[in-house]
Ligand code: SF4
């Protein structure tokens with residue numbers, strides 16, 4: 001008799017658990033049924049990268065002095081600076097410069113430490129290729145100006161989801177003048193600068 005009652009109790013508990021998990025799963029489904037789709041219809045729509053996005057590196061051959069600082073600060077010594085010493089002028093002559101974006105981790109160290117600012121990070125993020133060797137950009141490819149999402153007439157640019165106004169889930173019809181949920185870097189700076197000052201003044 002006792003074993004029968006135990007079986008009934010176990011069966012009832014399992015049935016209650018199954019109903020609970022089923023309800024939880026359906027609650028998620030019903031919750032999402034009420035939301036608007038936020039899928040970006042790439043490549044017809046593209047997100048506008050954020051202000052400090054670290055995309056494909058742009059390089060200006062004429063400004064480069066072949067100092068190789070970019071190579072030394074790169075965690076994988078990636079940039080290849082091809083130069084020869086001109087014995088008459090006793091100066092370096094730059095022949096070629098290349099960065100392999102199949103290996104680059106886009107840390108931005110080379111851009112940060114270049115003494116002549118001939119390197120810069122662009123908002124270009126479409127670097128997919130069938131052959132990984134084609135990602136090894138020489139100075140001509142690196143010197144190409146980046147394509148911008150906002151200036152491409154065949155693309156509808158969308159504001160990044162993280163920068164949408166509070167409560168907005170659809171980036172399609174948001175006015176650029178509408179206030180964002182988060183703060184821009186230039187809005188954050190005074191807050192960050194004031195915080196330690198006010199703390200040190202109270203000490
Ligand atoms: S650090 Fe700048 S100037 Fe020096 S070799 Fe690299 S790209 Fe050229």
Ligand code: SF4
Nearest residue numbers: 074104105107108110
């Ligand atoms: S972004 Fe970083 S990994 Fe890429 S070349 Fe520059 S220093 Fe090297």
